Amino acid sequence: xxxxxxxxxxxxxxxxxxxxxxxxxxxxxxxxxxxxxxxxxxxxxxxxxxxxxxxxxxxxxxxxxxxxxxxxxxxxxxxxxxxxxxxxxxxxxxxxxxxxxxxxxxxxxxxxxxxxxxxxxxxxxxxxxxxxxxxxxxxxxxxxxxxxxxxxxxxxxxxxxxxxxxxxxxxxxxxxxxxxxxxxxxxxxxxxxxxxxxxxxxxxxxxxxxxxx
Amino acid sequence: xxxxxxxxxxxxxxxxxxxxxxxxxxxxxxxxxxxxxxxxxxxxxxxxxxxxxxxxxxxxxxxxxxxxxxxxxxxxxxxxxxxxxxxxxxxxxxxxxxxxxxxxxxxxxxxxxxxxxxxxxxxxxxxxxxxxxxxxxxxxxxxxxxxxxxxxxxxxxxxxxxxxxxxxxxxxxxxxxxxxxxxxxxxxxxxxxxxxxxxxxxxxxxxxxxxxxxxxxxxxxxxxxxxxxxxxxxxxxxxxxxxxxxxxxxxxxxxxxxxxxxxxxxxxxxxxxxxxxxxxxxxxxxxxxxxxxxxxxxxxxxxxxxxxxxxxxxxxxxxxxxxxxxxxxxxxxxxxxxxxxxxxxxxxxxxxxxxxxxxxxxxxxxxxxxxxxxxxxx
Numbered sequence: 001x002x003x004x005x006x007x008x009x010x011x012x013x014x015x016x017x018x019x020x021x022x023x024x025x026x027x028x029x030x031x032x033x034x035x036x037x038x039x040x041x042x043x044x045x046x047x048x049x050x051x052x053x054x055x056x057x058x059x060x061x062x063x064x065x066x067x068x069x070x071x072x073x074x075x076x077x078x079x080x081x082x083x084x085x086x087x088x089x090x091x092x093x094x095x096x097x098x099x100x101x102x103x104x105x106x107x108x109x110x111x112x113x114x115x116x117x118x119x120x121x122x123x124x125x126x127x128x129x130x131x132x133x134x135x136x137x138x139x140x141x142x143x144x145x146x147x148x149x150x151x152x153x154x155x156x157x158x159x160x161x162x163x164x165x166x167x168x169x170x171x172x173x174x175x176x177x178x179x180x181x182x183x184x185x186x187x188x189x190x191x192x193x194x195x196x197x198x199x200x201x202x203x204x205x206x207x208x209x210x211x212x213x
Numbered sequence: 214x215x216x217x218x219x220x221x222x223x224x225x226x227x228x229x230x231x232x233x234x235x236x237x238x239x240x241x242x243x244x245x246x247x248x249x250x251x252x253x254x255x256x257x258x259x260x261x262x263x264x265x266x267x268x269x270x271x272x273x274x275x276x277x278x279x280x281x282x283x284x285x286x287x288x289x290x291x292x293x294x295x296x297x298x299x300x301x302x303x304x305x306x307x308x309x310x311x312x313x314x315x316x317x318x319x320x321x322x323x324x325x326x327x328x329x330x331x332x333x334x335x336x337x338x339x340x341x342x343x344x345x346x347x348x349x350x351x352x353x354x355x356x357x358x359x360x361x362x363x364x365x366x367x368x369x370x371x372x373x374x375x376x377x378x379x380x381x382x383x384x385x386x387x388x389x390x391x392x393x394x395x396x397x398x399x400x401x402x403x404x405x406x407x408x409x410x411x412x413x414x415x416x417x418x419x420x421x422x423x424x425x426x427x428x429x430x431x432x433x434x435x436x437x438x439x440x441x442x443x444x445x446x447x448x449x450x451x452x453x454x455x456x457x458x459x460x461x462x463x464x465x466x467x468x469x470x471x472x473x474x475x476x477x478x479x480x481x482x483x484x485x486x487x488x489x490x491x492x493x494x495x496x497x498x499x500x501x502x503x504x505x506x507x508x509x510x511x512x513x514x515x516x517x518x519x520x521x522x523x524x525x526x527x528x529x530x531x532x533x534x535x536x537x538x539x540x541x542x543x544x545x546x547x548x549x550x551x552x553x554x555x556x557x558x559x560x561x562x563x564x565x566x567x568x569x570x571x572x573x574x575x576x577x578x579x580x581x582x583x584x585x586x587x588x589x590x591x
Contacts, residue, residue, distance in 0.1 A: 011566065026546060026547070030546060032277070032279070032280060035280050036280070038280050
């Protein structure tokens with residue numbers, strides 16, 4: 001008898017707590033109803049990629065010394081460096097360079113390690129193609145600069161959330177001059193104590209460094 | 214609680230129509246024949262329009278809950294989007310899979326849709342604003358809704374696809390196990406109003422406006438009924454028969470074009486119908502929160518005056534639809550709040566929780582009816 005009553009009590013308790021949690025959940029969804037949509041109407045509006053965005057890799061043929069460091073640091077040895085040894089000058093002669101962006105994971109190791117800075121990351125991310133082989137970029141394709149979102153007349157550029165002023169959530173119709181939340185690296189730099197000697201302070205040379213106390 | 218019933222004929226379009234034709238010298242039988250298709254067509258059209266509104270609401274509210282915009286290019290605020298979707302389905306190729314059973318495959322969606330539409334027969338929008346005041350009212354609806362799982366099983370079986378078969382079996386198991394608590398909670402209402410007719414059930418709730426609605430006397434029954442109705446409609450906490458992540462689209466997997474549209478239409482008509490029935494059974498149907506008789510008396514008007522009749526009649530329709538769509542809104546909100554239950558949880562909830570609770574509710578109602586015949590319909 002008491003076993004049965006206990007069972008009924010447990011059941012009631014379960015039902016009450018379930019109702020409580022469902023009501024709580026309903027409160028959350030109902031609260032979202034009054035919030036503004038955060039939609040970016042993609043082909044017409046685009047977010048401005050952040051300054052550290054790791055997009056399609058840009059390559060400058062003339063700077064390259066064919067050292068193949070990019071190949072060695074690549075997790076899958078992806079870049080193809082096609083060079084021949086010029087016997088008369090005893091120098092490497094670069095003929096072709098290519099990266100297959102259908103395989104690349106955009107880790108940025110090659111850019112990081114390139115001794116001559118001939119590799120860099122762009123903000124291009126629209127790499128859709130009808131044929132995967134067309135994603136294999138040669139040195140000519142790698143040398144092209146992408147269209148910037150801000151300079152494209154057909155696109156309304158929108159700032160990402162961290163680049164908005166404090167308290168602002170909607171990037172639409174925001175003047176381009178409004179500063180973003182927090183201080184820019186230059187502003188941080190100004191607050192730093194000037195080094196007395198001519199020797200460069202490593203902290204001051206690094207624009208991203210936090211102000212020293 | 215005082216539940217004296219003031220039955221005013223209200224807006225009776227049939228009688229007015231017959232009188233009008235009688236004035237033109239049309240015989241009684243012919244006039245009746247001319248009248249017959251009118252309410253049927255009206256209800257059929259309004260059911261389909263209700264579905265379009267429902268689909269639009271579903272997409273817009275879902276979008277708002279997820280901080281999206283939702284459809285916005287087809288018509289103002291995307292209001293024509295459901296129409297565009299329907300048109301697309303209409304023009305799509307009608308495919309019957311090569312090794313499917315053609316007859317059952319075609320019959321399945323029809324068997325799902327027809328009982329749902331037929332159930333609109335008993336939905337009242339006013340004292341005389343319904344197709345037919347059938348004496349067995351809600352029972353007819355329960356009986357018709359148990360035809361549906363046969364259609365679902367048919368389409369699941371005939372598709373010759375494992376996902377379809379699983380979906381069909383799940384749909385049948387779900388419908389059958391939730392039919393019982395549903396019927397039991399309806400039975401408690403029926404016991405209080407001493408009638409199966411939907412019109413009588415609403416009239417029994419019309420005494421004191423919002424305070425005489427059944428939801429106050431049957432809160433447990435209301436919750437059980439609402440859960441069961443969601444399960445019958447395969448709405449999200451209970452949408453296992455078409456659980457996308459497991460079963461592709463359940464019994465609808467092999468369907469395309471108009472046959473798929475029939476399923477789609479059926480599920481949304483069923484949702485609107487269920488919301489309407491919840492408002493009829495528990496929320497006072499066409500009743501205004503303040504009784505219109507009082508309001509009319511306050512304004513010094515007779516309830517039987519033609520203008521007042523038209524106003525109260527339209528107010529009744531608006532109230533019924535408003536209540537139903539509030540419930541639809543609630544169902545959509547619930548869709549994005551509650552995760553899908555597992556099949557064993559679903560059957561546990563149906564058999565081990567809802568069924569005993571519904572039985573206890575029925576017994577308590579019976580006891581209360583004997584103890585307080587005034588408040589619980591003697």
